[in-house]
Amino acid sequence: MSEQVQQGQVPAGQGRRAAFGFIFATALMNSISFGLIIPVLPNLIKAFTGGDTAQAAEWNVVFAITWGAMQFICGPLLGLLSDRIGRRPVLLVSVFGLALDFLIIAVAPDLMWLLVGRILNGMTAASFSTANAYVADVTPPEGRAKAFGWMGSAFSFGFLIGPALGGALGDIDLRLPFYVAAGLSLLNGLYGLFVLPESLPPERRTTRFDLTRANPLGSLRLLRSQPDLLGLAGIGFLFQLAQTVLPTVFVLYTGYRYGWSPSVMGLAMMASGVAGVFVQAVLVGPVVARIGERGALLLGCAAGAAGFAWYGFAPSGLLYMAGVPIFALMGFLMPGLQGLMTRRVAPNQQGQLQGANQSLQGIASMVGPALFGLSFAWSIRHAEVLQAPGLAIYLASGLLFAALVLGTRVARAPLAIAQA
The missing domain is CATH 1.20.1250.20 (MFS general substrate transporter like domains)
Incomplete structure (x- = not known):
C-alpha cells in the first residue's frame, strides 16, 4: 500500500x-x-x-x-x-x-x-x-x-x-x-x-462520538438540519417501503394469477434483474448528465409508479413481462436521490446520513411485509367484492406516486454544496 x-x-x-x-x-x-x-x-x-x-x-x-x-x-x-x-x-x-x-x-x-x-x-x-x-x-x-x-x-x-x-x-x-x-x-x-x-x-472525521445522535431519533435531527433533506429522506422511505412488495407477494401473486412455475418465476426475476443492471450501469451516467439529479429522481419515481401499476393490472403473464422495461427505469431514482442528499451534508456527516437512511429502511422492512402481505391476502379472500388481485402492487404504485409529488417540491439542488 x-x-x-x-x-x-x-x-x-x-x-x-x-x-x-x-x-x-x-x-x-x-x-x-x-x-x-x-x-x-x-x-x-x-x-x-x-x-x-x-x-x-x-x-x-x-x-x-x-x-x-x-x-x-x-x-x-x-x-x-x-x-x-x-x-x-x-x-x-x-x-x-x-x-x-x-x-x-x-x-x-x-x-x-x-x-x-x-x-x-x-x-x-x-x-x-x-x-x-x-x-x-x-x-x-x-x-x-x-x-x-x-x-x-x-x-x-x-x-x-x-x-x-x-x-x-x-x-x-x-x-x-x-x-x-x-x-x-x-x-x-x-x-x-x-x-x-x-x-x-483523520482531518475530515467528526471530532467526537455523540450518543445522542447515534440512535434513530437522534439521526432525524440531521435530516432536519438542511433544507429539503427530510423531504428527500421521505422519498427514500416511500421507495424502500414500495420495494418490499415484490419480495412479499411476487411468488404468491404470479403463481395465483398466471399459474407460473418456480422456473418461470426465476426467469422473470432474471429478466427484471438484467434490465435493472443495464439501467443502473449503462444509462444512469449519461441520462443524469443530461437531465440532472432532480430529473433522474422524478423519472425514477414516475417509472416506478407506472411499472407497479402495470404489474398490478396485467391480465396475463406475457403482459406482465412487457412492463419490465418500464419498471427498470425506476433504477434512476436512488442515484438521483443519493446525489441530492449527499450534497447537503459535510464530509464528516456522510456516514450519519447513510445510517439515518438505513434506519428508515429498517422501518420499511418491518412495515412492508405486513402491509402488502395482508392486503394481498384480503384481495384474494374477497375476490367477489373487489376483482383486484393486484391490490398490494397498486398500493406500491400509490406510494411511488406520492414520492413523485413530494419530489416535485423538495428535489432541487442545494443552495450551498458541502465540500467533498
Whole structure:
C-alpha cells in the first residue's frame, strides 16, 4: 500500500477511481452473499417447523421484522461510528461479522439459534450504508449519481446471480448456501483488510462520538438540519417501503394469477434483474448528465409508479413481462436521490446520513411485509367484492406516486454544496 493509503487517505485522480473500484467489488461480493440465502432461508425455517408451511410463514415474518428492527437501531450507530473512526474499520467489522452470522445460521440446531444468526446479521449489515458513505467520500458531487448507479448495479447483479446459485446449492443441501455465503464474506473481509484503502482521512472525521445522535431519533435531527433533506429522506422511505412488495407477494401473486412455475418465476426475476443492471450501469451516467439529479429522481419515481401499476393490472403473464422495461427505469431514482442528499451534508456527516437512511429502511422492512402481505391476502379472500388481485402492487404504485409529488417540491439542488 502507498503511504497515503496507510495514513487513511485516498489520493486524488486515479487513486479515487481505484478506491471506487475497491468498494464496488466489496458491494458486489456482499450482494452475492445475501442473494445466495434468499431462496433457501424460508425452506430451512420450514424444515425446523416439521414441514408446517403456516408456522414457517409466521416465523418468516418474525425473522423479517427482527432483521428490520436491528437495521433501524444499529444503522445510525454504525453510520456515525464510521464518521468518527473511518469507513474501513466499520466495513471490516460488518463484513467479518456477516461471515460469522452466516456460519451460525449454517450450523444452527434449532429456530432460536437461527434467530440469533438473523439478529447478528441485521446488526452487522451496515456495509451497504457505509459503502454509500465511502462512495460519497471518493466521488466529487457532480459524479455521485453515476457512482451510486454503479453501486446499485452491483447490488442488482449480486441478487441476480446469488439466488440462482443459492437455489442450485440448496437442492444439494439446505445449509450449503450459508456455508458458501460465509466463505464469500470471509474472503470479502480479507480483501478489505489487505486491499481496501480508507476513504475518510483523520482531518475530515467528526471530532467526537455523540450518543445522542447515534440512535434513530437522534439521526432525524440531521435530516432536519438542511433544507429539503427530510423531504428527500421521505422519498427514500416511500421507495424502500414500495420495494418490499415484490419480495412479499411476487411468488404468491404470479403463481395465483398466471399459474407460473418456480422456473418461470426465476426467469422473470432474471429478466427484471438484467434490465435493472443495464439501467443502473449503462444509462444512469449519461441520462443524469443530461437531465440532472432532480430529473433522474422524478423519472425514477414516475417509472416506478407506472411499472407497479402495470404489474398490478396485467391480465396475463406475457403482459406482465412487457412492463419490465418500464419498471427498470425506476433504477434512476436512488442515484438521483443519493446525489441530492449527499450534497447537503459535510464530509464528516456522510456516514450519519447513510445510517439515518438505513434506519428508515429498517422501518420499511418491518412495515412492508405486513402491509402488502395482508392486503394481498384480503384481495384474494374477497375476490367477489373487489376483482383486484393486484391490490398490494397498486398500493406500491400509490406510494411511488406520492414520492413523485413530494419530489416535485423538495428535489432541487442545494443552495450551498458541502465540500467533498
